[in-house]
Amino acid sequence: MRDVLSFQIYNQEFALEVDNIESVVDMQEITPVPNSKKFINGVINLRGRIVPVIDLTAILNLSLPEDYKFENILILKIDEEEIGVFVDEVKNVLNIDPEKLENFQSNNEIYAGKVKGIIKVNNRLIVYLDIKEVLNFNKNN
Numbered sequence: 001m002r003d004v005l006s007f008q009i010y011n012q013e014f015a016l017e018v019d020n021i022e023s024v025v026d027m028q029e030i031t032p033v034p035n036s037k038k039f040i041n042g043v044i045n046l047r048g049r050i051v052p053v054i055d056l057t058a059i060l061n062l063s064l065p066e067d068y069k070f071e072n073i074l075i076l077k078i079d080e081e082e083i084g085v086f087v088d089e090v091k092n093v094l095n096i097d098p099e100k101l102e103n104f105q106s107n108n109e110i111y112a113g114k115v116k117g118i119i120k121v122n123n124r125l126i127v128y129l130d131i132k133e134v135l136n137f138n139k140n141n
Helices: 131-140
Strands: 002-009 012-017 021-026 040-046 049-054 072-078 081-087 089-096 115-121 124-129
Touching: 002 081, 021 081, 040 081, 072 089, 072 131, 089 115, 124 131
Parallel strands: 012 124, 049 081
Antiparallel strands: 002 012, 002 089, 021 072, 040 049, 072 081, 115 124
16 A cells, blocks of 8 residues: 555645645745746745755646636655645645556656556545655656
């Protein structure tokens, strides 16, 4: 069994392993970083630490209205590096059986390797992301 945190971005629900989650903070002022990659929205000052904030919607090619405003920043800790990602709402912690995940096969390079599977909870379908693969995409592009 594994604990995952589910969260909402616009009208889609995602999940990440709880071990990668450090905290959730309210949206705050983002300081742009000149000449950064398009999926890096800038940095925030998190209790004295400078944390880059990335936009998963840009990496996963999700369509949002132009004037869309996120509510929160999910602070992740991946290999001792803190990274913030925009989310709307943190839903809940789910205890899942990895063997009961629905397989997700995609030839679409945007999703290939970045999805561990689909979690079915009642009538909800949650995309279970492999955040390390998502961030590897960032480093290569």
